[in-house]
Amino acid sequence: MQHTILQSVVGSPGPLIVEYDGQLFIENCFVISDKQVNNIFTKIKNINCLRIEQTTDRSFRILPY
Numbered sequence: 332m333q334h335t336i337l338q339s340v341v342g343s344p345g346p347l348i349v350e351y352d353g354q355l356f357i358e359n360c361f362v363i364s365d366k367q368v369n370n371i372f373t374k375i376k377n378i379n380c381l382r383i384e385q386t387t388d389r390s391f392r393i394l395p396y
Contacts, residue, residue: 333372333375333376333380333383333393334368334372336383336385336391337349337368337371337372337383337391338365338368339385340363340368340385340388340389341363341364341365341368342362342363342364343362343363343388343389344361344362344363344388344389345358345359345360345361345362345363345367345389346358346359346360346363346367346389347360347363347367347368347371347389347390348389348390348391349371349374349375349383349390349391349392349393350386350390350391350392350393351375351378351380351392351393351395352393352395356371356374356375358370358371363389375393378393378395379395379396380393380394380395380396381394381395381396382394
């Protein structure tokens with residue numbers, strides 16, 4: 332589910348940013364591609380989350396259980 336939500340910004344201007352518990356996961360880029368989405372997903376895949384919400388056109392926040 333997280334991966335699908337992150338995929339929604341492919342083709343948008345970067346960087347891609349995900350926030351979780353005060354930490355920022357950032358993929359710097361001019362245009363967000365599948366590569367950046369996959370890199371971010373690799374960094375956050377082990378986080379147990381209630382949901383992920385989009386906060387701007389290229390940033391997300393993970394809400395923990």
